[in-house]
Amino acid sequence: MSRSHEATIPPARGFSSSSGGGLKTSTPASLELLYAAAAASDPFEGIASAMSFTKHLLMHNCDVWTPDWYNPTQDPQLGTTIMAVEYDGGVVLAADSRTSTGTYVANRVSDKITAVAPPYIYCARSGSAADTQMLADTVRRYVTALALETQRPATVRTAAALFRELIYQNKSRLTAGVICAGWDPLNGGQVYSITLGGTLVRQPFSIGGSGSTYIYGYCDASYRKGMNREACIAFCQQAASLAMARDGSSGGVLRMVCIEESGAQRLLFTEDQLPRGWQG
Amino acid sequence: MIETPTHTTEPIVTGSSVLGVQCVDGVVLACDTLASYGSLARFQRITRLHQPAPGVVIAGGGEYSDLQQLFRITDNIFRQEFCQEDGYELSPRALHSYLARVLYGRRSRMDPLYNSLAVAGKGRFLGCIDLYGTAFESEAVATGIGALLALPLIRKQWHAALAMDEGVRLLEECLRVLYYRDCRALRSVQVAKVSDSGEVLISEPYELSNLQWKVAQAAEEV
DSSP, rough: OOOOTTTTTTOTTTSOOOOSSSSSOOTTTTHHHHHHHHHOOTTSHHHHHHHHHHHHHHHHHHHOOOOOOOGGGGGGGGGGOOEEETTEEEEEEEEEEEEEEEEEEEEETOOEEEEEETTTEEEEEEEEHHHHHHHHHHHHHHHHHHHHTSOOOOOOOHHHHHHHHHHHHHTTTOOEEEEEEEOOOOOOOOEEEOOOTTOOOEEEEEEEGGGGGGHHHHHHOOTTTTOHHHHHHHHHHHHHHHHHBBBBBSSSSSSEEEEEEEEEEEEEOOOOGSSOOOOO | OOOOOOOOOOOOOEOOOOOEEETTEEEEEEEEEEEEEETTTEESSSOOOEETTTTEEEEEEEEHHHHHHHHHHHHHHHHHHHHHHSSSOOHHHHHHHHHHHHHHHHHTTTTTOOEEEEEETTTTTTEOOOTTTEEOOOOOEEEEHHHHHHHHHHHHHOOTTTTHHHHHHHHHHHHHHHHHHHHTTTTTEEEEEEETOEEHHHHHHHHOOOOOTTTTTTTOOO
């Protein structure tokens, strides 16, 4: 690995700058992340921090004055259905396209599958739209810097660990559930689920968002190990359309991203292209 | 003695919007066939329209059990009128007034029937009532989130020579918009037409067509 460009591109602060053959599962920027988290937790730094401090106090039932316009229940939410399935050679991510503010559909064609390290690592977002957008942007920033520094693409596990670190350290401030999935040469297709509290779990498939509650039974009954890419796509189509039919906070179109060694492919399924369940 | 409320003030199973438009040859009412349980689309083939007597149709949103009770109340009032045998029929306007009093009376006892209703009848009558008992007649009526999303559309398209078929198409377009933008809406809908002379036609539930999703391709991220 050539390091001749080191002088012109200063390495990102906190990243390990050691070389070495093969991929290392690095623990990048944990120190920097702690600094970032500490800064965010200072209650008197900026409106955003003040608001999160207010939320913190409200959560602990403290008596705190809130302005009239402060209504976190109307915060744009990705009340949603997201899922990801791993197969030999890649992963499939799927998400609905509804963003709601209360009962109004603020965006009926949103894209909840966001690139973290395109074309190999994507994430599916659920929870607060604002929180998850910031998280994805932040993780993308660190992963990009890491790839530049180490001269190889980041692993899916690294990206997932970054999500986990950010969500866990800010758990009282964030409402975010993320499924981070992708392909890397070290471990092939992988699906990692990061829940609200910051738990990181790797699973062969994962479902998330409010709509997922309606399809646990279906997924448990239908999932088989060793499905190929087409079977995974059909599984996602069937499961997601069942969830979107029953969950008021999910709907619109079904977006999918298939990630393999050859790259990422985006798919789009409208209502008429999805299987229909019983309506009654 | 303390009167305990017989219903909770918090709705559990709810219907969403109801739409109505007054046409030159009658009135059209439309709504979807969904009763939601919070965010769960629990009952997807119920009817929120009701014809208690020839020449009158009522439709409602809000708590579904209260709506069923209101359907029963209207049936009863027409049954009483029939039994009077005095040759008089309850006009749609009279029913509208009666229901408004019922709803107002319940709200005054802090025990509301948690609904928003639309009443349509012969003679091109169209009126609406809310859970407080606020009642009025109008050429265009929409309840729930439809009042925010659909009412402006109906008002824009309304004109004095609007025919009932045109009115149906107009309400279908509004139902489409609600299907896009209301989290608690369903594709399966029902329409009721009441002609000037009192002929009532309530359709079977049917699915909205011509939905526009082309914009999804344009809205992709990286």
